[in-house]
Amino acid sequence: MSAPGVVSHFDAVVVGAGFAGLTMLFRLREIGLSVRVIERGSGVGGTWFWNRYPGARVDVPSMHYSLAIDPNLEQDWNWPETFSAQADLERYANHIADRFHLRSDIQFDTTLIAATYDEDRNRWWVGTDGGDTIECKYLISAAGCLSATNVPDFAGLESFGGSWYHTSRWPREGVDLTGKVVGIVGTGSTGIQAVPVLAEQVKHLYVFQRTANFSVPSKNKKMDPDFQRDWKTHYDDHRKVARLTSSGLSWPEPPTVSALEVSVEERNRVYEDAWINSSYTPLGLLRGFSDIATNLEANETCAEFVRNKIRQIVKDQQVAELLCPKDHPIGTKRICVDDGYYETFNRPNVTLVDVRGDPIAEVVPTGLRTTATQYDLDVLVFATGFDAMTGPLLAMNIVGRDGLTLRDKWNAGPVTYLGLQTVGFPNLFMITGPGSPSVLANMTTCIEQHVEWVRDAIEHMEHGGLVTMEPDAEAEDRWVHHVNEVADFTLFKQADSWYLGANIPGKPRVFMPYVGGFGNYRAKCDQVVEENYAGFSFT
């Protein structure tokens, strides 16, 4: 993209108006920058604007999954349930936008389609699908880890006579599924949330499962006002703890005892306790012992505990066995959190279809055909997730110094320094980029830490009269090596997960998030600043 005729100028362009984009705008205003936020959607909230599918809600308890940007906000806001539903999270995002008058700096219904670094001027030229061109000093991607939808490339989809939807593009006005025969493809976090709710609405639901996933019950309930009041009284303390833990939650770190060091009875007591008390946080099951993420034998004790739960809940033992995950250690794919998922398979109007054994062959005008059977459907729902982490960044067609495209640079997988910047792309910052903990921890904590770090770095530049900021190649190499080294120490790479890009055909298999824990990561970022931005160069 060359420098065009009509241009607007801002200090910073931020891509995305989810929690990251809103927070970034809020923080950049604090230091007096002019900012334009570009957002594809027609409203704020990002994930919680787009994901309107039945059953959409968080799997992190509401009191943790919120922003710390303003002490009055966290005191004024009340969450109706222990695990917030999409509508409440969208309401929260809108409240933030209104409360802090953010909308005036957000350009909605606009997609950033190109960004080119102009070395002569040390500026980014940004192009949108509306034909706008914006010149800016700082380009900040708050485009999300899970915002590029993945619609499977099934032969014959265009011939389908019914309607089809991706869960992340569910119509705002909803879909009336009464009396309909519906097929849902995908049984990850989204499918597992949607299935119980869809089953109550439809005439018949076919659940097409390729990979069984582990899920734990959320035990979601109405928020107890006393609990909420007490939490708010100690909000500061909770935030302080969350900033230090590996999970980004205000939650004790896992004990140091191995699952293999205790008796079977003791082990099962710990798991049972986590299962029953999951309303605190369902992920407790993975944190009962020190080695569930690192030792296969220890992991298997936890996995088998969940499989036995499935066998107890699901009456048809053939269906139960199909629902029991056996091809990956527990926790190496994002563990799912549900409201009655396994129980749903006891309903007469729900059928589980194993498409690992008999793969989906094609979509036909009347439904979907596997290699074994044809299913007549009125509606097809794709709960097939996202081109995670790199998808939204690569879609922006970013070109850095010397004409280097981000796509070429990341041809073999993403490389970054701290998930914040990448060599060759000065003044391009990423919020929760690959190489940072992001999707492996509470995202609101991760987002705020990145946003504040970037705000401080930019303030440092503005005060010092600095023009560009970029990582050193050696620092980037060391960080990439470290990210891999830590992942190798765990069982994570044993699963074909979206963390590894395995859900997208042709995507390089690289473990993208940093698994070393949010607290350690934050300490590393702080240390870099204390050492005068060690590993970064400024001009």
Ligand SMILES: Cc1cc2nc3c(=O)[nH]c(=O)nc-3n(C[C@H](O)[C@H](O)[C@H](O)COP(=O)(O)OP(=O)(O)OC[C@H]3O[C@@H](n4cnc5c(N)ncnc54)[C@H](O)[C@@H]3O)c2cc1C
């Ligand atoms: C169904 C679902 C449930 C989740 N549950 C949890 C949970 O329980 N706990 C947790 O920690 N995390 C959860 N997440 C992760 C969630 O994405 C983050 O918690 C958080 O909302 C991310 O905020 P964000 O602003 O970084 O990105 P997003 O919310 O994804 O916002 C990014 C925005 O950027 C816009 N955008 C992207 N590219 C462009 C472009 N080129 N031009 C213009 N606009 C663009 C998108 O339209 C989007 O609105 C969940 C994700 C999903 C999908």
